[in-house]
Amino acid sequence: MQKNGSSLYPTLDAPKEPLYSEFRALPHASPDSMMIMAMFRIQYDALIFERSTSFRGEYVAMPTLEIEIKDTNGIIRGRIQWKDSVFAQTFEQSNDTKGYVFGMRSVILQRNHYVVTLALLDKGRVIKKFRLPSIALREIGQPMFTSGNPFSNVFTPDIYNGNIPFGSTRQYAVFPLSSSISVTSATLNRQRANEEYSHHVKPITSTRTELRNNASIMPENLESSASFQPFPLLINEANGLQVLIVQFPDNVIAPGRYSLVLHHGEKHGKQDSTRFDFACQWEDMPTTLISAEYARQVMKYLLTDDEFDKLSASSDLDIRKKIIDWWKKNDPTPTTIYDEPMTEYFKRADRAFTEFQTITESDGIMTQRGKIALLYGFPKKRDMEIPSQGVRKEIWTYPSPINKRFIFVQQSGKNFVLIAIEDV
Structure with missing residues (x-):
């Protein structure tokens, strides 16, 4: 029997995403308009740092995030650019694969369907570029996942490419809704847990839901500088809108694939439903x-x-x-x-x-x-x-x-x- 694993570790790979993002369409005060809100986090290790003369840190990087928004005809309807100084206190922090800097931006556009292209650059080098699925203002908006209690009217969203992290904290989903939607319940389904956890997951019990009338989700501050923490979102009063909060059951989420189904209204004598798929991944x-x-x-x-x-x-x-x-x-x-x-x-x-x-x-x-x-x-x-x-x-x-x-x-x-x- 041999217990020497020293030769194995140097070959291990620890891939991390250089960029996570969440884009959401939110209502605007003008009924003909909508807000597209971009939330993102950028990995330290993906950036090019140089020595800094600032008291804010020993090293500095200057990444740029470019967001291009086109309508269904391919016409550019909006551009957003985020550029900021990202400081690291030590050389080790500048190479941290688990450390991220957060940012947020928004744009007001006419209500329509849009396609978003996102590019992260540093000193002219493209770190990551990708196109997102169609984004539009819908009666039931895409959920914002969070492990911070949204019942307090302030929550910090998970920025995880539409997924949730594996951890010990309770998980929630927060939905923006139009006033015409009447959600009666929400069902969390496990499509597949990662096989190593298959013997340890238990049946999923019912979720807790709370529907807030005359409420909307809004960022506290859209133009903040780069931050070490994600930016909070607020649940504010707003006529003609609703916010649905879904609390997941405790101790049922293992790494794997899931769906969250909202049951609402009546259609042809049957209850209608809307399904959202997501994954739970152990990022850290x-x-x-x-x-x-x-x-x-x-x-x-x-x-x-x-x-x-x-x-x-x-x-x-x-x-x-x-x-x-x-x-x-x-x-x-x-x-x-x-x-x-x-x-x-x-x-x-x-x-x-x-x-x-x-x-x-x-x-x-x-x-x-x-x-x-x-x-x-x-x-x-x-x-x-x-x-x-x-x-x-x-x-x-x-x-x-x-x-x-x-x-x-x-x-x-x-x-x-x-x-x-x-x-x-």
Whole structure:
């Protein structure tokens, strides 16, 4: 049996979208007009940063987002350009694949069907360009998903290309409606959960809905500068409009495909319905979980030899199923689909991989410091000493409830070694 996964990690790929966007058609005060609202977030790692002389950050990028709006005849009816300075405090932040900057813009147009083309550029380089499906002002607008409670009249939308993120928070959908629509209920359907979660999902129960009369969705501020946080939306009073809030049942959303069906009105003696399809995706999955075999190697500190061998399988999917099953059996809250202890463990592994790398140990997870960091977390108190003869010493102290001190030493040219564990 071999538990060395060091050679696997450098080959792992952690693809991230450079640009996420949400476009919504919203009513305007003029009945012949409509607002097209663009919300977007841009990945730090996709941008070209240079040294900055500003107090706002050590590095700066100047991305441009160009939005072109055409009618069904191909005539350009509107252009929106967003350009701003994006600052990074450190070199690491400028290369962060999980860090994003947010923006928002809008345009007022005549009510019609439009096609939107979106292009993200930086220093003349096209980072991403794509065309969106037709956008129009409809009696039932496209939902805005959020994990922030919209019943408070303020919510922060998920900007996720029309999908929702996998996580531990409650999920909602907020719909703009015309006054002619009478929604009686909403049904959430699971089309397909990712196979590794198929044994852990439970039947979907009913949703909670609330219909607000004389209300509309509006941005708090459309012309804000680049932000580290998404911009909030408001549910305001507005005559002749409605807002529907749908609260999803708890602990039923696993990565996979879903549909949300709104039941409304009567048509030819039957109730009419409108369906919206979306996906749940684990965007911020720890990198060390992407390869199932490497994730098995990373778990070696938690497992007996027999347990480690039992997690082995012939396919990536089968290993992943076994990993999730193992964590569920040891989860203090097994009824929840999102496993916080598993996520925390592998997030520690992501950090340990680079933080404890040395010339002789390319995978920081497989070091003695990495082992302690994965089992106990990273210490808040970490003292470093360099005594004589070039011997380095690190002292990690963990307060209650761990109450331990770990002492590592490194001889010149050698690896860090754990030499003592003390009670504190």
